[in-house]
Amino acid sequence: GQNIDQPTEMTATEGAIVQINCTYQTSGFNGLFWYQQHAGEAPTFLSYNVLDGLEEKGRFSSFLSRSKGYSYLLLKELQMKDSASYLCAVIDSNYQLIWGAGTKLIIKP
Amino acid sequence: ETGVTQTPRHLVMGMTNKKSLKCEQHLGHNAMYWYKQSAKKPLELMFVYNFKEQTENNSVPSRFSPECPNSSHLFLHLHTLQPEDSALYLCASSQMDDRGNTEAFFGQGTRLTVV
Numbered sequence: 058g059q060n061i062d063q064p065t066e067m068t069a070t071e072g073a074i075v076q077i078n079c080t081y082q083t084s085g086f087n088g089l090f091w092y093q094q095h096a097g098e099a100p101t102f103l104s105y106n107v108l109d110g111l112e113e114k115g116r117f118s119s120f121l122s123r124s125k126g127y128s129y130l131l132l133k134e135l136q137m138k139d140s141a142s143y144l145c146a147v148i149d150s151n152y153q154l155i156w157g158a159g160t161k162l163i164i165k166p
Numbered sequence: 167e168t169g170v171t172q173t174p175r176h177l178v179m180g181m182t183n184k185k186s187l188k189c190e191q192h193l194g195h196n197a198m199y200w201y202k203q204s205a206k207k208p209l210e211l212m213f214v215y216n217f218k219e220q221t222e223n224n225s226v227p228s229r230f231s232p233e234c235p236n237s238s239h240l241f242l243h244l245h246t247l248q249p250e251d252s253a254l255y256l257c258a259s260s261q262m263d264d265r266g267n268t269e270a271f272f273g274q275g276t277r278l279t280v281v
Binding site for chain 1: 170206207208209211256262269270271272273274275277
């Protein structure tokens, strides 16, 4: 079967750095997305990785290792508004999105 | 107008009611999706429409009935639902072509409560 694993919940301190991991086992791979979802709101696109390596976008970076079936989302200089759920999703060989359950990130002052 | 719009935002319905959820996208995308999001569970893909043709139906009970009259509009018709159907229902759109699929853009969702 297809599976995406993420930690259920993480806690970090304002101003710090946090890394949210995602491991996947899917039938094929055509890219990986990270989305942010605030409570009661729609998921919004953060990043897309299809090749190995690090993609940096402001305070957020996303890393991919296809050989390890592994990605992480790195958030720097954490702000209170970063409190949200972070969803990892993989595009499989049929170009279907397979979603993780999301990681709830709690930021404390 | 925002990219993907869903109405209503909140819906409470009895198990014998019939209601419809509406989704509209203004992004010119050719694919639209219905997802169900329950607490602490992954997003569950329910239906996919590509160029108005339904391409996926992931074993969704017949009490959920989708309709896609054109590439910009998507409906989810609900009837005789069960309390376990209470969830956030999200609509999304993307652009599909020979190279694959762009990122999905989501609507704000409809919070459905079945009583």
